[in-house]
Amino acid sequence: MTALIAGAAVGIGLTTFVYAEGAAYLSDDPNACANCHVMQAQLDGWSRSSHHTAATCNDCHLPHDFAGRWLVKAGNGVRHSFAFTTGAFHEPIRIGDGNRAVVERACRSCHAPIVDAIDHPGTATGALACARCHPDVGHAH
Numbered sequence: 001m002t003a004l005i006a007g008a009a010v011g012i013g014l015t016t017f018v019y020a021e022g023a024a025y026l027s028d029d030p031n032a033c034a035n036c037h038v039m040q041a042q043l044d045g046w047s048r049s050s051h052h053t054a055a056t057c058n059d060c061h062l063p064h065d066f067a068g069r070w071l072v073k074a075g076n077g078v079r080h081s082f083a084f085t086t087g088a089f090h091e092p093i094r095i096g097d098g099n100r101a102v103v104e105r106a107c108r109s110c111h112a113p114i115v116d117a118i119d120h121p122g123t124a125t126g127a128l129a130c131a132r133c134h135p136d137v138g139h140a141h
Contacts, residue, residue: 016081025077033057036084038093045139060106060138061099072102103138104130 016022024032034043046052051060062069076099083089095103107130108115119127131137 016085020081022077025073028056028058030057036080038084038089038091041092042139045136049138049140051138055110055138060103063102063105064109072099100131107131
């Protein structure tokens with residue numbers, strides 16, 4: 001009985017992976033991000049933004065270290081698969097706190113000289129969040 005349940009789970013998982021074009025998510029192709037219809041506006045916005053010539057979705061939305069990249073990618077994949085399969089997501093889609101932190105680190109990594117000149121850690125406000133002043137920089141509307 002356990003083998004039957006395990007086999008069914010694997011079969012359903014593989015079927016879902018193939019149906020949802022899961023292999024595309026292992027690439028850096030921004031078009032993979034729009035496999036789900038709720039991401040089309042973000043892809044369109046990115047293609048009009050200043051970042052489309054310098055960065056892909058993964059450059060901004062995944063950590064730059066190997067382990068972090070694949071852990072976040074796997075976690076997002078599981079959550080997104082569940083949300084899109086069940087319809088349990090907000091539309092328009094919103095970034096969560098954990099992913100917002102990943103994006104913030106990416107901004108600061110790529111734009112370190114500018115960010116270092118702007119941050120004032122000795123003040124009451126400390127470091128500003130990049131998206132506070134630049135909320136649509138990667139996804140022009």
